[in-house]
Amino acid sequence: MGKGLLSDTEIKAVESEVLDKIQAALDRAEKQMETLGNPMDMFEHAYAEMPPYLKEQKAQLAKELTELGEEGKHG
Amino acid sequence: MAKMTMVQALNLALQQEMEKDDRVIVLGEDVGVDGGVFRVTDGLINQFGDQRVLDTPLAESAIVGMSIGMAVYGLKPVCEIQFSGFSYQNFHQIENHAARLRWRSRGRYSVSMVLRTPYGGGVRALEHHSESREVYWAHTPGLKMVIPSGPRNARALLVSAIRDPDPVIFYESKAVYRAFREEVPEEEETLPIGKPQRVRSGKDLTLISYGAMMRPTLQSADELKNKDGVEAEVIDLLTLSPLDEEILIQSVKKTGRAVVIHEAPRSFGAGAEIVSRLMEKAFYYLEAPIERVAGFDIVIPLFSREKAYLPSTQRILRAARKVLAAR
Numbered sequence: 001m002g003k004g005l006l007s008d009t010e011i012k013a014v015e016s017e018v019l020d021k022i023q024a025a026l027d028r029a030e031k032q033m034e035t036l037g038n039p040m041d042m043f044e045h046a047y048a049e050m051p052p053y054l055k056e057q058k059a060q061l062a063k064e065l066t067e068l069g070e071e072g073k074h075g
Numbered sequence: 076m077a078k079m080t081m082v083q084a085l086n087l088a089l090q091q092e093m094e095k096d097d098r099v100i101v102l103g104e105d106v107g108v109d110g111g112v113f114r115v116t117d118g119l120i121n122q123f124g125d126q127r128v129l130d131t132p133l134a135e136s137a138i139v140g141m142s143i144g145m146a147v148y149g150l151k152p153v154c155e156i157q158f159s160g161f162s163y164q165n166f167h168q169i170e171n172h173a174a175r176l177r178w179r180s181r182g183r184y185s186v187s188m189v190l191r192t193p194y195g196g197g198v199r200a201l202e203h204h205s206e207s208r209e210v211y212w213a214h215t216p217g218l219k220m221v222i223p224s225g226p227r228n229a230r231a232l233l234v235s236a237i238r239d240p241d242p243v244i245f246y247e248s249k250a251v252y253r254a255f256r257e258e259v260p261e262e263e264e265t266l267p268i269g270k271p272q273r274v275r276s277g278k279d280l281t282l283i284s285y286g287a288m289m290r291p292t293l294q295s296a297d298e299l300k301n302k303d304g305v306e307a308e309v310i311d312l313l314t315l316s317p318l319d320e321e322i323l324i325q326s327v328k329k330t331g332r333a334v335v336i337h338e339a340p341r342s343f344g345a346g347a348e349i350v351s352r353l354m355e356k357a358f359y360y361l362e363a364p365i366e367r368v369a370g371f372d373i374v375i376p377l378f379s380r381e382k383a384y385l386p387s388t389q390r391i392l393r394a395a396r397k398v399l400a401a402r
Contacts, residue, residue: 033379042376042384053342057371061383068389 039065076258081251084226084259085115085191088233089153091263093123099237100145102129103138103155112157113193113252135164139190143173146188151237159194159246160203166211173242174217189236189243194222195287195338196385197250199378204249206375207286207339212244213316213348219268220315222246224289226257228313231266239268248287269317273326277306280399281326283349284336285312288386292336295391305399315345320352327353331362332398338385341369363401366394 107130110117142152196205223229335346346367
């Protein structure tokens with residue numbers, strides 16, 4: 001050889017390293033999702049002033065999430 | 076019969092229709108060599124060649140404009156827009172031309188085309204990839220708006236959509252694409268566009284939904300039976316427009332109670348239209364106000380909060396029990 005070409009073993013090693021990195025990033029993201037603030041935040045910034053029906057929807061969800069406990073919070 | 080995912084079932088519909096009718100053309104971004112972003116058009120370019128399966132530039136307005144031209148001249152284009160959130164780029168072509176050409180030309184021209192596009196949440200996608208905006212199209216006269224809920228009805232409806240003489244917007248749920256398999260017959264199967272299906276019979280309550288929300292709706296019906304001893308009738312709309320209200324009215328006349336479920340925002344959604352029609356035609360049979368379970372009136376949040384946004388069985392059950400409790 002001597003041309004500096006990648007061997008099959010080296011290709012496999014690179015692939016496995018890349019897959020590990022992707023998996024680690026995914027795991028990290030999944031973990032971060034658990035701590036990304038409160039789901040109630042999604043109602044903010046739709047308008048400068050929240051219309052009454054949206055306030056109602058927000059209150060309804062808050063009530064449901066309290067009933068569900070932790071289960072309802074995370075995607 | 077083979078067990079298929081919705082992706083495979085849609086692929087079968089395209090493959091068989093292209094085989095039967097050489098006017099059927101598939102076009103869109105990456106639909107050829109790549110087989111489509113979700114692989115719905117996988118293998119078609121190998122079988123039918125690049126004159127019938129066209130990889131287009133990233134230009135939604137051009138894809139739809141070209142499809143309209145093809146349709147006017149007698150071809151049967153089936154274009155794919157990679158995500159429904161990108162289809163606003165082609166809104167002008169659909170609204171101003173596809174939907175109106177029959178009317179504008181007093182029937183001289185028509186646009187027999189299908190616009191296929193994935194919609195909805197549940198796969199933790201990024202912004203512009205999770206919306207459920209079927210009402211834009213259902214609100215536009217001249218268009219048909221079809222939303223299948225599983226592999227078998229998706230295949231049968233896509234065949235019907237391709238053969239339909241009018242433009243059909245065909246929403247495919249990403250959350251359903253590979254979620255489960257169903258038996259799909261090899262031989263031709265069609266379903267009439269504009270006909271909802273009663274997928275479960277019951278006498279106590281009517282649950283009305285479509286698309287991805289059919290799964291939590293059916294799960295809720297199971298739970299109502301097991302925990303509450305309630306027999307819920309479940310109706311899958313399949314077509315939003317033209318909406319056939321007859322089956323809905325008959326059902327509500329029988330049960331006297333109804334809940335409508337969709338993931339699209341609540342205000343001005345399909346639920347509002349359905350409730351209006353039931354109020355007009357079945358008001359004196361109602362035992363309780365009709366409830367809507369829907370997405371909130373906000374932009375669908377990013378992946379980590381999708382679950383809190385999308386209607387869940389808990390929310391459906393809460394609404395169902397409220398409607399059932401009213402005397």
